[in-house]
Amino acid sequence: MVKICCIGAGYVGGPTMAVIAFKCPAIEVAVVDISVARIAAWNSDQLPIYEPGLEDIVTQCRGKNLFFSTEVEKHVSEANIIFVSVNTPTKARGLGAGKAADLTYWESAARMIADVSKNDKIVVEKSTVPVKTAEAIEKILTHNSNGIKYQILSNPEFLAEGTAIQDLFNPDRVLIGGRETPGGQKAIQALKEVYAHWVPEDRIICTNLWSAELSKLAANAFLAQRISSVNAMSALCEATGADVTQVSHAVGKDTRVGSKFLNASVGFGGSCFQKDILSLVYICECNGLKEVANYWKQVIQVNDYQKNRFVNRVVSSMFNTVSGKKIAILGFAFKKDTGDTRETPAIDVCKGLLGDNANLSIYDPQVTEDQIRKDLSMRKFDWDNPIHLQPMSPTVLKQLNVVWDAYAATKGAHGLCLLTEWDEFKTLDFKKIYDNMQKPAFVFDGRNIVDEQKLREIGFIVYSIGKPLDGWLKDMPAVA
8 A cells, every 4th residue: 555644733744634535535645734623623523623524524534544644754654755844934034034935844854764764765855945945955865864765746736725625636737857877767657647537648847856846936926926916906006097997807808918916905814925036046046046036126126015905094084094093804714715814915014004003903704813923023034943942922912802703893984994805794684784883984904895886976986906995085095
């Protein structure tokens, strides 16, 4: 029996291994992690991550051919194929701080694999890593091999949170990169046979190691670039009276461009986009490609500009101060259908408003109060370290109240900010909300999900990203 072990029971490792187990009943899959709490959650009725469809798959396979365990060394030793899906945070200090990926956890995993292995292994990069990481891992394993042969493969994930199970069931492509040697090609074939249980062969792309590693960074950079492009246009639309939804619709009808990732918003978030672009920037700089590095850096700068612009619009619209005012925040996750808050725009928006002494009342259907408080008290990049290395007790923020109902969040508020496009926010009784808010009542729609005309008829002063400005707002321009 083929045995697969995945080191890291997070957003990538857990769902990916669950689907492999579901689609390949003859393969034994073990997901291991040093976090006792995380593994306990995977073995409970309350999974540590929210993803539509995930619970059903885990329930069907767990205990049969899918196992979650803290016995890391045991399962690594027994496995034929080892996926490594550990954290690769942006370095917070030292050489490359603020840009380079920190491969501490990857190196630690590689040394542990070398220590406990008793037979030949295929080691698969599943974490998003900088180009040439495989080469470094290969050197560590080779110099500690004790006669055991290792083949390193790159198999980057292309999941979108909220649709991860759907993406795993029906992927656009599965990318496998390996050495162009007989051993490397044999390893590629072994992993290809796993995916071939359910993925058509023409969707399984095989490349060399470096192309696979770079393809993941490039894909995320291209997607983030589209979001920053339409967000840059949204600022111009507001200045000229154009409507960004009409502009993006017209542009997206061009088949060369396409319509995906052209929705203007308060900014992009998630664990990958910013981190991968920063890694790409650092790689470019290390290779003397200054102009290329500056080009990709601009994608992040526009994203930061968009979040700052949103905060400035809120403050300037409300008589240039939100001090002591209750502001309702609807949505904290970086997008709908996930509880993930990593790099969510809501963090920077909330910090900006708290910096002006606003009182925040936050509601998100999938994010806990503890997570929100932790996110708003953490230093940048701390979120991408393992849970046991993150701050244990969040700083007490007295200006912050987390509630479990949109109506409670908005009651008595001077303004409300829509920061996640949860479907339930589209069907709220805004007349009821308006009646219970301070007047004038403001709505700042960071996702363009409300009908601004209907809200204006109710009495709201409405700001929607990239839409023609409310007469009130025209008189109070946002500070850039």
